[in-house]
Amino acid sequence: MRSIAKTLACAVLCVGGMSAPSEAADIRLHYLRQEVEQPPTLSNLEPVPTDEGRAGAELALEDNATTGTFMGQTWTLQSTHVAVDGDFTAAVREALKTTDLLVLDAPVDDVLAAADLPEAQDALLFNTAAPERALRDEACRANVLHTLPSRAMLTDALMQFFVARRWTAIVMIEGTKPGDLALGESYRDSAAKFGQSVRRTQSWEDSGDLRRNASQEVPIFTQGLGKYDVLVVADELNDFARYIPYNTWMPRPVAGSEGLRPSAWSPVVEQWGAAQLQSRFEDAAGRQMRDRDYAAWAAVRAVGEAVTRTGASSAPELRAYMLGDSFELAGFKGRPLTFRPWNGQLRQTIPLTHRGSVVANAPIEGFLHPKTELDTLGLDAPESRCTAFGK
Structure with a gap:
């Protein structure tokens, strides 16, 4: 079953007109997680996995490497977990010494502090854990793209x-x-x-x-x-x-x-190849995929798609392509995923589920938009106060 799932995944990842890089590319990413002390809760039936987020990034790296084998690409992912009382900004500085592609699993203040570092101005940072509206609005940063849906x-x-x-x-x-x-x-x-x-x-x-x-x-x-x-x-x-x-x-x-x-993702989503993604994730992580896993997976896969299509490997080139009209990511959610060029948010459908099945997928039929119905969810361009993207 797992070999069949991998074959299907490769079929999704490898189709289309790919642009082979002129020379072998060594693409390095760094996943950084800021541990946060959680308040006590009434129930311990669903404890937060210690590898939440990172497991999604690792699966995406495996997907990228599958395609990369045929494209002369070498993919590596380094991971850093910063303790509750640790210095996240220092960890970001250290990571930027080896790569300009960072996947951040951190609260909003840490994301902003990382984005504002002088060393990070030409880097590409992916926000996979902070749902705050402000990050996509007046507090947006040009070097931050968001693969987690906003609240x-x-x-x-x-x-x-x-x-x-x-x-x-x-x-x-x-x-x-x-x-x-x-x-x-x-x-x-x-x-x-x-x-x-x-x-x-x-x-x-x-x-x-x-x-x-x-x-x-x-x-x-x-x-x-x-x-x-x-x-x-x-x-x-x-x-x-x-x-x-x-x-x-x-x-x-x-x-x-x-x-x-x-939610961004749910274990009961099965259509559009999602069952294969779920199966591969469970084989790799030993548990079901969660929202932050999916957001980290989408971030690393977005890099993989951009590298494969352009042959580029630097953050500025990849960012320019991701924000352009040609970029699309097959995200197993029924529609191609694209980034909003005015604030860097990844457009995506939102499954509405209960614990047993999918009830509906938003945007709901009948909610129209002149460009794409996906922009009826969250901040649309006329509503956004983000100016960092120059749109």
């Missing part, structure tokens, strides 16, 4: 589904952690973007052990939400959200951080 792309996807289903009475439970508050704000912005509104929001304060008391606490808590069509949960770590479905006072669908979830 806005995810929340827009869910709101499009609500509009299509005519679920207009929307209420929300919002956690109190910074990520929860940012996610809740993004849901409110997305609702307004598509002519909706979140009618009522209740703040979830940590109270008791939901593993034992959810059936008693959640109905009482949600009774105050009144009548509604759908309940959105803004809980970025999926801490308390998992205990909300089937415990609400009103028998209504739950969405957001639990129930119907928007």
Whole structure:
């Protein structure tokens, strides 16, 4: 099975008019992860893998090397994990001594600090972990491309589904952690973007052990939400959200951080060759692919595609090609993936899934755009305050 999957992957990666480099190319990438101390959560059923992100980059490197064998390319990937109290900027400086192609798995402040280094101005940095809108908006950097969807792309996807289903009475439970508050704000912005509104929001304060008391606490808590069509949960770590479905006072669908979830990737995506990607990842990593794995995979594969098509290997040449009209990445998501030339965000479909299957893929049919419907998700060019890309 694995050999068949590899053959299919090679077929996807190797088709098309490739431009062979004039001489053998040695392409080096460096994956850097800033470890972040996570707050305690109610459940330990889904611990964060220690190789999250890196495993996706390593699989993509294997994909690149498969094609590179026939193109005179040599691919290497170095990995650095910076401790919670470590100096991420120093690690970036060290990495830039050997390559100008970096894959960053780090919070927004660390991404900005890395991008602003003098040594990094002609480098190409991929953001695979920070979903903040500002990175694609007023705080954008010309040397940073984003393969992780922004929060806005995810929340827009869910709101499009609500509009299509005519679920207009929307209420929300919002956690109190910074990520929860940012996610809740993004849901409110997305609702307004598509002519909706979140009618009522209740703040979830940590109270008791939901593993034992959810059936008693959640109905009482949600009774105050009144009548509604759908309940959105803004809980970025999926801490308390998992205990909300089937415990609400009103028998209504739950969405957001639990129930119907928007994500960059999901283990239940099977179409468009995704099952083969899932299988190869599970063989290599011993677990299912997660959002940051996919984002890192897409970053390394984007480099591979650009190198193969252009024969170039320097960051400025590759960046110029990736932001151009000729670049496309087969991302196993139903449509070719391309970068937005005004802020460096990778356009991509967003699967809306529950734990068992795909319900829909956004953009939802009927949401039109003069260039591509993918630009209905997240910041479109007229909305973006990013000026670093000169668009």
